[in-house]
Amino acid sequence: MERNTGLIIAMDVTRMDRAVKIASEVAECVDAIKVGYPLVLSEGLSVISRLADYAPVIADFKVADIPYTDELICEQVFKAGASGLIVHGFTGEDSLKACIGVARLYDGDIYVVSEMSHPGGAKYFQPIADEIASMAYEFGATGIVAPATRPERVKHLRSIIGDSLSIISPGVGAQGGKASDVIASGANWIIVGRSIYNSENPKETAMELVTGIGI
Ligand code: U5P
Numbered sequence: 001m002e003r004n005t006g007l008i009i010a011m012d013v014t015r016m017d018r019a020v021k022i023a024s025e026v027a028e029c030v031d032a033i034k035v036g037y038p039l040v041l042s043e044g045l046s047v048i049s050r051l052a053d054y055a056p057v058i059a060d061f062k063v064a065d066i067p068y069t070d071e072l073i074c075e076q077v078f079k080a081g082a083s084g085l086i087v088h089g090f091t092g093e094d095s096l097k098a099c100i101g102v103a104r105l106y107d108g109d110i111y112v113v114s115e116m117s118h119p120g121g122a123k124y125f126q127p128i129a130d131e132i133a134s135m136a137y138e139f140g141a142t143g144i145v146a147p148a149t150r151p152e153r154v155k156h157l158r159s160i161i162g163d164s165l166s167i168i169s170p171g172v173g174a175q176g177g178k179a180s181d182v183i184a185s186g187a188n189w190i191i192v193g194r195s196i197y198n199s200e201n202p203k204e205t206a207m208e209l210v211t212g213i214g215i
Pocket of ligand 1: 010011012036060113117118121145147170172173191192195
């Protein structure tokens with residue numbers, strides 16, 4: 001993914017027409033559109049190719065299965081036109097390798113969740129976050145997902161993965177994180193959903209966020 005603005009929109013609306021409208025409004029402010037279960041379960045996998053007309057699409061399916069099933073899932077996602085896919089790492093090395101193997105066939109990106117951004121995300125993730133981040137580095141993932149709600153953790157995880165992997169970071173706005181803090185802590189992109197798509201003027205809000213990122 002090319003880093004022009006540092007902003008990824010999380011498109012967690014449940015209607016295709018609304019998603020397309022917002023995508024067309026914010027396209028020039030975002031480097032990617034993240035879609036997840038809310039939109040895909042509601043409108044089908046074809047949302048990926050539809051939104052890819054506006055910006056590269058990252059599918060946030062937090063893939064977490066046995067290697068064989070992971071491969072089948074990854075194939076569907078990349079075949080549908082996604083440029084990137086978010087997967088879990090706690091399922092182990094073999095599962096992660098399976099996802100990365102399929103992504104390579106499609107020239108796609110794999111981002112591994114290292115620690116989740118919500119309050120409950122710290123308890124079980126923090127004890128294993130370092131190992132997950134190291135594994136992401138070792139097996140050649142594109143990057144990790146780290147919490148904008150805990151910039152100090154982003155800084156710590158950056159020290160583990162070095163500069164070659166990307167950090168994409170959700171939790172700015174509705175979850176309380178601040179764009180400038182998390183970028184200063186080492187994130188390459190912030191992921192923002194509600195603050196943008198629930199805004200009266202999504203484009204203006206996206207532009208303000210881009211200013212806060214300050215690339
Ligand atoms: N997301 C998080 N935290 C994580 C991993 C993923 O918030 O640790 C996702 C959410 O599922 C949502 C987006 O799609 O990032 C954040 O949206 P919002 O809180 O800005 O509305």
